[in-house]
Amino acid sequence: MTTEQYKGEHTGLDLLKVGSKDVFTDNISKIGQLFPEVLTEKRDKHGRLRPAIDFEKLKQFLSEEIVDGRESYEFTWVGKREAIAEAGRPTTKTLRPNLDESIDFDKSENIFITGDNLEVLKILQESYLGKIDMIYIDPPYNTGKDFVYSDKFQKTDEELKEEMELLDEEGHQVVGLTKNEKTSARYHSDWLNMMYPRLRLARNLLKDSGVIFISIDDNEQSNLKAICDEIFGEENFVANLVWLNKEGGGSSDSKLFRLKHEYILCYSKSIDLLEINGVEITNIDRYVLSDEIRGKYYLQKLGMGSIQYSESLDYPIECPDGTFVTPSQNNSGQKACWRWSKEKLKWGIDNEYLIFKKDKNGIWTVYTKQYLNYDNNGARIDRTQRPMGVVENFSSTQGAKQTQILLGKGYFNYPKDSNLIKYLVDRLTVNSPLILDFFGGSGTTADAVMQLNAEDGGNRKFILCTLDEAVAEKSAAKEAGYETIDQISRERIRRAAAKIQEEHPELVGKQDFGFKAYKLDSSNFKDVSDRPDQFIQGELFDSVSNVKEGRTGLDLLFQIMLTWGMELSLAIDSTKVAGVEVFDVDQGSLMACFEDEISEKVIRHIAQAQPLRAVFRDSSFANSADKINVGEIFKELSPNTKVKVV
Incomplete structure (x- = not known):
């Protein structure tokens, strides 16, 4: 009998098993409900029997023919099986509250988490399953100069340091990160192994109507799309947005072509349920006319040559002087028809939607009023258009200036423009959305959420996660007294909140400008699962x-x-x-x-x-x-x- 079993026996009280959601056991249970014949058992590391699946039997239930050995379309890399397995392994770690680093801990609903995002995503699986409206992440681009997360948790710290050489160029330890050189034989594989389990777990957290935006450049764009197609499904691909991130003539260090763009890959959890807010129309200048009934409008001919001909729409219209005009007369003599039926025409005349004008030849032309704020049925509308696949006006230069203004110096390389994140968040149609960023970096997402709430009175909430990566020695951040990246991120959020409240004093006490701070740590409980x-x-x-x-x-x-x-x-x-x-x-x-x-x-x-x-x-x-x-x-x-x- 284990100590754990002894403590809960014959007391009337059950022992609560603490830890993250056991995805493997959950999946086994679901498969067992469909195919009970494939359930079996195996012993774990403590010698206890655990449920398992007989995969050979399962194959027989899923296929008339065994596909082993056949050629098939597959995207794979070195370590993919381990990456898939890692996404399903539970964690014993937990999150400990940090009251000293929090702002308005008792009341705020915003969350800031310090620690490795893979472990954090596992911990959040139970509490936030299917609850996140939007995820935005800006992961390492794998340029050959940046770092990727090291996920070899089964090794000791000493083994990790020795095997992965977790040192920066000046010989200082890099916590949780390892440099990924382009000369490495596992250059792409290491990056994919980092991203795959995180995206797999992130998908679980999205609502069915949720959406994820991922910033990336050419180094891994194609590979990222391939793993997102696998995890989210090709049918849930929304767009590969082109982000014009550089001002002026583009990057001077790019080869052959001067590049001034990156990408934002967008996927939905279920594309049938996804709704996207439109953007304000860009050709508003054409609404030059106005009346006292419905406001601004422009004129459009009722007879347009591009309309597919219909005999029912080819009829004469009586003009103000009692004469009649036909569609062909309004279309340079070519066979044509009106855009509106006879019934709709009467409605247009009665509701002052039509205007008649006579040209120099004495021919009347019939126009409809195309209102800015009303449709052609008289209903008031918020006139927007689908957003473009090219995102402009938000540059990395502006992002750097924003952090410099808030913090006094630019402690981050290429931070995102907060206006870019505001633009993406503003595409959500849901009220009071919850936004997750598990590559939190400089805290831009939190800043953007608070700004947008201040502008439109929204009640958006954020969850940010970032590593407590040590800042470089002799850096501006080190000289300013910062030891880790997460310290700078929290300070940026505090200063951003203070700036918004200074500019909008009417919002003080009415909106959430705080956050609850947590830090990833080992379980609060000792391991009591040993046998006597x-x-x-x-x-x-x-x-x-x-x-x-x-x-x-x-x-x-x-x-x-x-x-x-x-x-x-x-x-x-x-x-x-x-x-x-x-x-x-x-x-x-x-x-x-x-x-x-x-x-x-x-x-x-x-x-x-x-x-x-x-x-x-x-x-x-x-x-x-x-x-x-x-x-x-x-x-x-x-x-x-x-x-x-x-």
Whole structure:
């Protein structure tokens, strides 16, 4: 019997299993529901039996012929199988709140996470599954000079440093990153292995109506599209936007052609459900006429040669002087027809949508009024047009200037123009969207979201994730007192929020200009899954409490929230009951107390509130009798509460 099994046995309280969503087990369960014949078992590293799939049997259910050995279209690279497997592996890590780095932690619904985004995406799988409206990322472009993430988590830090040479050009350690030289035989494969599991997990987080935008250049554009076709489906490809990112004549260091563009690859979760906001029409100058009824308009002939001929639309129209005009007379004598039917014509005359003009030859020409703010049925419209596939007016130069104005110096290379991100976010049609950027970098996405909210009164929220990558020695950032990139990102967001509030004092206290800061860390709980024969006698007393030293009640609370699929932005109230701290998440969605000793008064206080869930530390209770008493109190006062111990 494992220690874990012992602690939860015969106490009336179940042990809550903490950790990220187990994608493998979930997928096995789904396959088993369709094909129960393929379910089997295998032992894990602890010797315990776990559900598994007999893939040979599964093939028989899925194909009349075995396709092994046949040629087929496939996009592959060295390490792809491992990349696919990595996306499905659960993580034992968690997110710990950092109150000192947060702004308005108690009220803000924005999230800033420091840590490797692969682990973070795994942690978010339960709480944010299908909840993200838009993802924007600006990953490393794989130019041969930048770094890609190292995902060899099974190795020790020393092995990683030695094998991957995690040092920058000046010999300083690069946390979580490794330089990817073009001379490497795995140059493209290493980048693809970094991107594939992250995009796979990111897709899970998108709503069915959600969309993802990915900035990229020519180095990996074709490969990125190939893996996105595989992950999101070719049918969900939206556009490969061309972004004119350089001002002036273009890049002088590009070969043969002067390039002034990059790309923004766009995919939907389900293209049938995706809606995109239009943009303001660009040819507004043609609306030069105006009336007091509907405002600005321009004139368009009722008889147009491009209209497919229809006999029912070929009829004479009576003019103001009693004469008649035909479509062919308005079309230089060529056979033609009107754009409107007789019934629509009468409606147009009655509602003053038509104008008659006589030319120098005495021939009347019939025009329709094409209004800026009304359609040809008299309905008021917000006249927009589909956005262009070429995105202009947002340059990297402007992005650099924006960060320099906010921070005093330009600490980032080629930061994105916040107006570009605003433009992309503004394409969303949903109210109060949630935007995720897991390559958060300079914090441009957060800045753009706050700016857009200030401009239109929106209630957009952001989740940003970036590495605590060390800044280079002798750099401007180092001289300014910054140690890591995430410190600069948070400071940029703080200053951007302050600038907006200074420019819009009426918004102070009315919009969310803060963020909750979290840091990726190991689990708050010790590993208690060892078998009895694996314990050393001196270590038995260490297992009395499975909570690691230095971890607070708030640390435990957020790990439990993530395990139970609760969002990090939920409001948390903390009160003192009988001298101990009691947490209340989202007004009764979860209540918890993690003190060393918990009195019956505290238990009854929580039970009387009738929360949906209640959690306590297993070690808070002296013996099984105390745990049984807790179960009985909840049966009496709140039988529907799900009670767990950790």
